[in-house]
Amino acid sequence: MIGTAVTDLWYGFGVALEPHNLMFCFIGVLVGNMVGVLPGMGPLATISILLPLTFGMKPVAAILMLGGVMYGAQYGGAICSILLNLPCHPPHAVTCLDGFPMTKQGRGGVALGLTVFASFVGASWGITEMVFLSPLLVRAALQFGPAEVCSLMLLGLLAGSTLARGSPIKGVAMTVLGLFLGSVGTDLETGSERYTFGMTELDDGIELIALALGLFGIAEFMSSVNQVAPINTKYTHVTFKDMRPTKADMKRAFFPMWRGTIIGSLCALIPGTGPTIASFVAYATEKKISKHPELFGTGLIEGVVCPEAATHSSVQGDFIPTMSLGIPGDAVMALLLGALMIQGIVPGPQLISQHPDIFWGLVASFWIGNIMLVLLNVPLIGIWVKMLAIPYKFLYPSAMFFVCIGVYAANNDFFQVGEVAAIGLFGYILLRLGFHPAPILLGFVLGPRFEENFRRAMLISRGDMLVFIERPISAVFVGLCVILIGSQLYLRLKGSKVAELNVDDDATTGVTDDRKIPVQLAGQRVPVTPAE
Amino acid sequence: MRPSTSPLRELMGKRDFYAGGLMVLLGLGIALKGTSYRAGTLMHMGPGFLPTALGVLLVLLGIAIAVAGMSSTDGSAEDQNLLPEYPQWWAWFCILMSPVCFIFFGRYFGMIPATFSCVLIAAVGDKNATWLGSIILATVITIFGVALFSYFLQVPMPILTWKGAP
Numbered sequence: 162m163i164g165t166a167v168t169d170l171w172y173g174f175g176v177a178l179e180p181h182n183l184m185f186c187f188i189g190v191l192v193g194n195m196v197g198v199l200p201g202m203g204p205l206a207t208i209s210i211l212l213p214l215t216f217g218m219k220p221v222a223a224i225l226m227l228g229g230v231m232y233g234a235q236y237g238g239a240i241c242s243i244l245l246n247l248p249c250h251p252p253h254a255v256t257c258l259d260g261f262p263m264t265k266q267g268r269g270g271v272a273l274g275l276t277v278f279a280s281f282v283g284a285s286w287g288i289t290e291m292v293f294l295s296p297l298l299v300r301a302a303l304q305f306g307p308a309e310v311c312s313l314m315l316l317g318l319l320a321g322s323t324l325a326r327g328s329p330i331k332g333v334a335m336t337v338l339g340l341f342l343g344s345v346g347t348d349l350e351t352g353s354e355r356y357t358f359g360m361t362e363l364d365d366g367i368e369l370i371a372l373a374l375g376l377f378g379i380a381e382f383m384s385s386v387n388q389v390a391p392i393n394t395k396y397t398h399v400t401f402k403d404m405r406p407t408k409a410d411m412k413r414a415f416f417p418m419w420r421g422t423i424i425g426s427l428c429a430l431i432p433g434t435g436p437t438i439a440s441f442v443a444y445a446t447e448k449k450i451s452k453h454p455e456l457f458g459t460g461l462i463e464g465v466v467c468p469e470a471a472t473h474s475s476v477q478g479d480f481i482p483t484m485s486l487g488i489p490g491d492a493v494m495a496l497l498l499g500a501l502m503i504q505g506i507v508p509g510p511q512l513i514s515q516h517p518d519i520f521w522g523l524v525a526s527f528w529i530g531n532i533m534l535v536l537l538n539v540p541l542i543g544i545w546v547k548m549l550a551i552p553y554k555f556l557y558p559s560a561m562f563f564v565c566i567g568v569y570a571a572n573n574d575f576f577q578v579g580e581v582a583a584i585g586l587f588g589y590i591l592l593r594l595g596f597h598p599a600p601i602l603l604g605f606v607l608g609p610r611f612e613e614n615f616r617r618a619m620l621i622s623r624g625d626m627l628v629f630i631e632r633p634i635s636a637v638f639v640g641l642c643v644i645l646i647g648s649q650l651y652l653r654l655k656g657s658k659v660a661e662l663n664v665d666d667d668a669t670t671g672v673t674d675d676r677k678i679p680v681q682l683a684g685q686r687v688p689v690t691p692a693e
Numbered sequence: 694m695r696p697s698t699s700p701l702r703e704l705m706g707k708r709d710f711y712a713g714g715l716m717v718l719l720g721l722g723i724a725l726k727g728t729s730y731r732a733g734t735l736m737h738m739g740p741g742f743l744p745t746a747l748g749v750l751l752v753l754l755g756i757a758i759a760v761a762g763m764s765s766t767d768g769s770a771e772d773q774n775l776l777p778e779y780p781q782w783w784a785w786f787c788i789l790m791s792p793v794c795f796i797f798f799g800r801y802f803g804m805i806p807a808t809f810s811c812v813l814i815a816a817v818g819d820k821n822a823t824w825l826g827s828i829i830l831a832t833v834i835t836i837f838g839v840a841l842f843s844y845f846l847q848v849p850m851p852i853l854t855w856k857g858a859p
Binding site for chain 2: 214217328330331333334337338340341344348350351353355356379382383384386387388553554555557558559561562563564565566569570573575578579581582585586589590593594595596612615616619620623624625626653
């Protein structure tokens with residue numbers, strides 16, 4: 162088994178090192194890294210904006226580039242957290258707690274240097290996991306009939322919506338809404354039109370790009386316009402020299418880094434628990450096992466490397482269910498899967514055997530991309546730091562143009578531009594009502610396949626719903642769904658708030674241990690005012 | 694702090710009440726429209742089956758959200774206002790008008806006016822924006838954007854036209 166994995170990986174490196182693919186991988190990580198640094202732009206918005214650019218590309222190049230954007234943005238987000246105390250992207254919110262105090266002590270460079278290193282270790286572990294686990298999962302998944310696929314999707318959707326940020330019921334409501342939006346357009350089996358209201362432009366369904374850019378582009382701009390605090394660049398003078406950690410730092414960071422990596426990879430295996438949860442759990446664990454937990458929040462290197470390693474390990478691990486089962490764990494993965502579908506590639510267990518160039522090329526490009534990021538981050542840190550100062554008032558109008566032209570270029574049709582505006586307004590209303598729109602995308606991408614498999618399962622079982630619990634593998638998935646719902650209800654009735662972690666929200670004071678921030682707070686644009 | 698008048702009024706002040714209400718309305722709409730498509734049987738499902746079921750589910754979830762919002766006591770910590778602390782009507786209007794301008798100018802005048810107007814109107818939405826700064830930004834983005842999308846990526850949209858094909 163190891164032998165075949167190595168041969169396949171070798172083949173993957175062959176694909177990823179083709180000059181054409183290498184170039185797009187480089188563009189991807191560069192843009193991702195750059196945009197990740199910019200406060201107020203997340204990986205979701207970036208990938209949606211870049212998605213139209215990939216239409217003319219070959220599928221391999223497209224997915225390598227979009228994948229690169231995704232993990233590149235993770236590297237960038239850490240810079241923002243450590244130097245500015247701004248949790249631009251949810252997974253990096255905990256990094257602020259110890260990262261920013263380190264910056265104030267003049268050790269921001271060391272924090273960044275070790276973060277890059279820890280991220281690389283975490284990512285490498287996640288990739289290794291992907292190399293060995295995906296083929297195993299595929300072998301199991303190829304035995305699945307429509308009933309199993311259906312219950313597995315149900316589990317993925319439930320986990321994705323209840324374990325993510327915010328209230329679980331609202332998350333489920335968003336998923337249901339997404340499933341519905343996925344059913345708009347021509348019905349695949351009967352050819353009749355649904356919910357098009359006579360608009361022929363809607364026959365092909367709602368455009369994925371319009372949905373993504375509306376929800377994560379326009380709605381986000383509406384909620385952050387004029388709300389973004391001016392950025393304090395007082396501590397952002399970091400040079401290459403500052404980044405070299407001392408031997409003592411390395412020694413202290415070594416074990417936390419590995420602990421974070423393991424926690425991240427475990428979180429990646431549970432569907433729905435993405436990098437955000439991984440980093441929070443990693444920080445909490447590190448604090449718990451530390452000999453001096455009271456020092457956390459005052460600038461401990463352990464508190465920086467552990468969550469960062471966890472984030473990266475989990476980000477790479479999230480690709481496992483996405484690529485091998487075709488079931489995305491979060492909205493970013495759903496978007497990447499959507500990009501593959503636009504290229505005409507059907508996601509699912511057959512993907513690895515039918516398109517080995519995509520799968521193994523992607524795996525190999527992860528390593529290449531991560532090495533590129535390490536090399537990029539070290540000399541370019543000065544430029545990234547300068548980019549932090551780009552004001553939001555220049556950022557969002559430019560992004561608006563990319564939104565409009567990107568949606569237009571998808572079909573060369575102005576109708577979709579109107580669609581994106583309408584979805585943006587609707588998305589903002591949802592945001593104001595306390596919904597997190599990310600599960601919509603999850604439901605939307607899985608919706609048509611869910612319906613298809615559900616119908617097929619019902620046809621095979623002659624309309625007997627019991628098929629889902631009569632087939633053993635399917636029964637396990639249904640059982641897990643029940644456990645998931647049951648535990649959520651139980652926690653709700655108990656009034657316990659597990660989502661809240663005992664981390665203090667103001668890293669600058671660092672002593673008030675009793676203050677709590679809920680995980681939601683790690684969401685978009687917390688109005689954290691930079692100290693002083 | 695909270696004026697504890699009738700329970701109904703208290704409910705009306707909660708954001709989750711509206712959140713649940715919106716879901717109920719959406720669900721009702723989906724389910725009612727769904728009944729106009731053929732539902733079929735469980736074995737041979739028609740196009741209306743799943744959407745109608747989803748609509749009903751959404752109604753139930755909406756009720757659950759509203760009820761949960763009513764019963765929760767810790768709601769005081771959360772933001773219960775429907776509007777943010779400082780509503781940005783002008784900025785919101787500008788952001789939403791930006792794609793509208795893009796459509797109008799793009800359809801009748803081509804990519805350059807579309808890009809310019811789209812960026813300009815979005816830029817003036819910021820409270821610190823100046824006309825000069827916005828015009829400079831719009832010009833820069835127009836030059837860059839047209840070069841990238843028209844020449845490099847070959848998006849089939851005329852650069853400059855007069856009352857192009859509607």
